[in-house]
Amino acid sequence: MGPSIYKNKKRIWVFLAPAFAFMVVYLYYPFIQNILNSFMHIKYMGTAGGEWNSPWYKNYLTLLSDPKMRIALKNTGITIAATIIGQVGIALVLSLLVSNIERGSGFFRTVFFFPIVVSATALGLLFNLVFLYDKGMVNQFLQFAGVLNREANQLIDWKSKYPMFTMLTPVIWQYVGFYFVILLTGLAGIPEDLYEAATIDGAGRWQRVRYISLPLLRGSISTCVILAVTGALKVFDLPWTMFVNGMSNTWLTGTYMYSKVYSDVDYASAIAVVIVVIGVILSAAVNRIFGKTEDFQ
Amino acid sequence: MRKNHVITLAGIMAVSAVLAAPAFAEGVTINVTTTYAGEDSNAQNFKDSVAAWEEESGNKVEDSSATSDESFKSRIITDFEAGSEPDVLFFFNGVDSNQFVEQGKVVSIDEIREVYPEYASNMKDEMLGASPVDGVNYSVPVNGYWEGLFVNKDVLNAAGVEVPTIDTTWEDFLKDCEAIKEAGYTPIAASLQEIPHYWFEYAIYNFQSPQTHNTVPESVDDEYGQAWVNGLNDIKALYEAGYFPENTLTATDAETFQLFTTDKAAFLIDGSWKIGGITEAVDDIDHFAVVNVPGKGDRKTTDEIGGLSMGYYITRKAWEDEEKRDAAVSFVSFMTSDEVVSKFSGVSATALKDGASPDVSEFNALQLSALDYTASITGICPAVQDNLSAAAREPIFADMASIVKGDVDAADAVAAVLEANAE
Numbered sequence: 001m002g003p004s005i006y007k008n009k010k011r012i013w014v015f016l017a018p019a020f021a022f023m024v025v026y027l028y029y030p031f032i033q034n035i036l037n038s039f040m041h042i043k044y045m046g047t048a049g050g051e052w053n054s055p056w057y058k059n060y061l062t063l064l065s066d067p068k069m070r071i072a073l074k075n076t077g078i079t080i081a082a083t084i085i086g087q088v089g090i091a092l093v094l095s096l097l098v099s100n101i102e103r104g105s106g107f108f109r110t111v112f113f114f115p116i117v118v119s120a121t122a123l124g125l126l127f128n129l130v131f132l133y134d135k136g137m138v139n140q141f142l143q144f145a146g147v148l149n150r151e152a153n154q155l156i157d158w159k160s161k162y163p164m165f166t167m168l169t170p171v172i173w174q175y176v177g178f179y180f181v182i183l184l185t186g187l188a189g190i191p192e193d194l195y196e197a198a199t200i201d202g203a204g205r206w207q208r209v210r211y212i213s214l215p216l217l218r219g220s221i222s223t224c225v226i227l228a229v230t231g232a233l234k235v236f237d238l239p240w241t242m243f244v245n246g247m248s249n250t251w252l253t254g255t256y257m258y259s260k261v262y263s264d265v266d267y268a269s270a271i272a273v274v275i276v277v278i279g280v281i282l283s284a285a286v287n288r289i290f291g292k293t294e295d296f297q
Numbered sequence: 298m299r300k301n302h303v304i305t306l307a308g309i310m311a312v313s314a315v316l317a318a319p320a321f322a323e324g325v326t327i328n329v330t331t332t333y334a335g336e337d338s339n340a341q342n343f344k345d346s347v348a349a350w351e352e353e354s355g356n357k358v359e360d361s362s363a364t365s366d367e368s369f370k371s372r373i374i375t376d377f378e379a380g381s382e383p384d385v386l387f388f389f390n391g392v393d394s395n396q397f398v399e400q401g402k403v404v405s406i407d408e409i410r411e412v413y414p415e416y417a418s419n420m421k422d423e424m425l426g427a428s429p430v431d432g433v434n435y436s437v438p439v440n441g442y443w444e445g446l447f448v449n450k451d452v453l454n455a456a457g458v459e460v461p462t463i464d465t466t467w468e469d470f471l472k473d474c475e476a477i478k479e480a481g482y483t484p485i486a487a488s489l490q491e492i493p494h495y496w497f498e499y500a501i502y503n504f505q506s507p508q509t510h511n512t513v514p515e516s517v518d519d520e521y522g523q524a525w526v527n528g529l530n531d532i533k534a535l536y537e538a539g540y541f542p543e544n545t546l547t548a549t550d551a552e553t554f555q556l557f558t559t560d561k562a563a564f565l566i567d568g569s570w571k572i573g574g575i576t577e578a579v580d581d582i583d584h585f586a587v588v589n590v591p592g593k594g595d596r597k598t599t600d601e602i603g604g605l606s607m608g609y610y611i612t613r614k615a616w617e618d619e620e621k622r623d624a625a626v627s628f629v630s631f632m633t634s635d636e637v638v639s640k641f642s643g644v645s646a647t648a649l650k651d652g653a654s655p656d657v658s659e660f661n662a663l664q665l666s667a668l669d670y671t672a673s674i675t676g677i678c679p680a681v682q683d684n685l686s687a688a689a690r691e692p693i694f695a696d697m698a699s700i701v702k703g704d705v706d707a708a709d710a711v712a713a714v715l716e717a718n719a720e
Contacts, residue, residue, distance in 0.1 A: 044396050045378050133544040133552070159547035245695050247490050247547055259695070262371045263688030263717075 031276075038270035045265050059270035069271070072251040076233060078164060079171070079252060080282070083228040086172035088221065091179035096209055098180075099187040109184065113177035120174065124241025127170040131158040131242075163248035167239050174238065175231070179224045186220030187213060222290035229282045233275055253278075324356035325624040327615065330373065331387035332607065335364035336554075336574025339440075339641045346640070350631045356624045362387075366492070366550075370687060377402055384615035384625050390426035390436045390608050391683030398430045403610040406434040413626050419635055424648035426605050429684070436608025437633045440653075441646035442569045443603035443677070444495055445587040445670050452563040456480035460586060463673050467503065467593035474540045477563045484540040486553040486562035489532075493697040494690075495566040496535075498602050498680050501528030503593035507600050507676030513684050517712045525714075529693070529700055529707035536701035546698040554578075566590060569603075569645045572663055586666040589673060597675060604679035605648055609633060644668050689718035 039056045040049030053059060063069050098108045115123070130137045133155055143150040158166045190213065198208050214221075236254035243250040245259060253275045260268035333343035340362075347358045361383065363369050370393055376382045377397045386403070388394055397403055406425065409416045417425070417437045425434040448460055456477040461470065474484035487496055502510050504524035514522035535541060542553050542562065556562035558578040565571075576582050592598035609632060615625040631637065635649055642653040644660075644667040660668070682690055692713035699705040 045375060047378070133548060134556075155543070157544040157547055160544060245490070247698065262374065263686075263691055 034269045042265040059267050072253045072256040076253045079232040082168045083232045087175045088224045090176050095183035112180045115174045120237035124238045163250045186217050190216050225286050230279045233279045326357040327624050328359045328383040329385045330383040331362040332365035334362040337570045338573030386610045398428045403435050404616045420648045436610045438605040438608040440642040441605040446590045447565040447587050450584045461588050465591045470591035483542050483562040486557035486565045488548045488550045488553045489545045489697045492550045499590045500531045501525045506595045507678040510678040525711045526707045533701045583662040587670050600676035601674050603677045
């Protein structure tokens with residue numbers, strides 16, 4: 001054996017082939033078929049497209065004038081901004097703080113990461129109770145604090161009055177820990193020598209963060225932002241659990257696509273194509289903005 | 298050596314277990330999906346009947362029943378498309394079943410009778426509920442349904458309002474709602490975002506009659522289309538008057554139902570299946586009753602919504618599985634026998650040739666009031682929504698919030714429904 005394993009490339013292809021075949025069958029073939037479906041008339045979910053739409057790009061024309069799609073795109077834009085600022089931003093602050101403490105970082109790593117292991121549906125149900133109109137946790141707290149009139153049973157319908165805030169709070173909260181762990185790992189990869197040298201040169205804590213941590217974390221931040229942007233484009237389960245059928249105009253591209261799957265299959269396919277296209281464009285844009293993808297060279 | 302012995306012994310035990318397994322296996326397991334779940338009056342009856350059939354036949358039931366709503370309907374359709382449909386299905390016999398009927402995924406009663414001549418022979422064939430696709434009977438019904446106005450008498454007393462009678466008009470009802478609202482209660486418990494269809498049915502029924510209600514309009518401008526528009530505008534008026542819960546556009550049905558059972562709301566339009574749910578949810582059932590929904594225009598207060606809209610289907614997949622075929626037929630025959638149907642029917646109609654014979658002596662106050670209610674009915678008509686596919690219903694049912702808030706014009710919503718229905 002020994003180094004000869006690297007000379008015979010055929011063996012590598014044998015091991016790569018199953019994974020490649022799996023991706024072709026279960027990802028790329030359905031994706032291409034989905035593009036075709038978006039130009040066809042499909043009567044029922046799961047049935048083959050019978051004929052081409054007339055005109056063949058009919059669904060894409062409808063998308064342009066669909067008010068719900070406009071709402072979905074606007075809300076998805078808000079969600080992307082909220083996830084970049086809320087998820088990645090908060091995760092960055094937390095990771096910088098935790099990286100500066102000598103003891104207990106493992107504890108915080110576990111505590112912040114924990115929401116990730118809870119299913120989004122369970123979190124949705126949990127936050128339904130938190131924001132429940134009658135006897136919900138937030139309304140009870142506000143009554144207790146005197147913000148709402150307890151005697152008159154004054155209540156806030158959070159899902160109606162502040163729908164985006166109510167929906168995005170748990171979405172952001174759930175994934176902060178995920179990005180926190182990525183950024184903390186990135187920070188751990190920065191050589192301690194650099195901080196020591198900077199300290200000797202008289203750099204303060206903020207200057208070490210500004211001129212060492214942040215520039216060398218560029219790759220990790222870029223990865224987090226790409227994941228946050230693409231994640232926001234397809235986020236579905238938690239918003240759907242809390243705001244079924246886009247109630248209070250909370251449509252997102254993911255939830256709107258799902259709502260159409262059973263009633264207008266080919267239109268849902270067109271929405272899926274749009275989601276992928278936007279995802280690719282935004283990922284490329286993020287890559288361009290952050291330039292280098294390596295943490296440091 | 299010792300390690301080898303352990304491995305050999307483990308191997309022998311594993312092989313023995315596999316070989317011995319068929320000797321212990323008894324009967325057949327069939328997958329069954331129904332709507333007898335959650336707050337359905339017959340949820341417990343269903344469990345009891347399944348247990349009785351399992352004991353009698355030696356077969357097993359894998360039950361995946363769920364509450365009937367749009368999600369349930371979507372799940373069933375998806376299961377059929379994905380090839381994971383149940384062996385026996387208790388489902389709607391209207392347009393909702395068109396897809397799997399068209400695709401030949403359920404077996405007609407005539408085909409079953411070629412092999413099992415006695416199948417559903419205790420039922421009146423003309424009442425089985427023929428498919429809209431081809432007029433052929435595929436399902437065997439158990440009990441019918443009606444939709445009525447459930448009332449919380451404690452809330453009415455507190456607001457100084459009488460329980461509505463067959464003489465109560467729509468105008469009287471509106472005055473009652475105003476009095477209830479002024480007394481600090483919610484007049485109507487309803488989640489317009491999740492379950493708007495009971496109010497849709499009665500609101501448009503108010504502009505029609507039992508003879509015309511079950512007709513899908515051809516255009517928004519025809520007589521039926523205008524009835525739909527007027528009905529939707531009446532729901533909008535009720536919303537604007539503040540008669541629905543403050544969070545009706547965001548609340549779930551469970552939340553608004555809780556308002557009704559915890560003495561915070563006075564009225565609830567729901568189906569006969571809700572009797573069990575109310576009975577379980579309240580301490581004193583004597584304080585609840587079901588009455589006629591006050592009428593308007595051509596619709597008399599005693600004209601109601603009801604019919605036999607669901608039945609047991611045997612899927613093609615089970616029929617062609619020789620092991621499961623007998624079990625599926627036996628299960629449906631058991632669940633639609635005179636005895637079981639009488640147990641399920643309670644205060645609703647059946648398709649039994651000999652009629653049902655429920656034990657009235659065990660009825661509670663709400664069930665007895667339901668008997669009075671059904672006795673008062675002078676005209677009955679099925680829900681017109683059963684003539685619409687899920688896609689066609691969407692512009693009204695999924696968008697009721699936009700309609701009542703005025704973001705979408707009622708006429709535009711009806712036009713969108715008719716357009717989707719025509720596709």
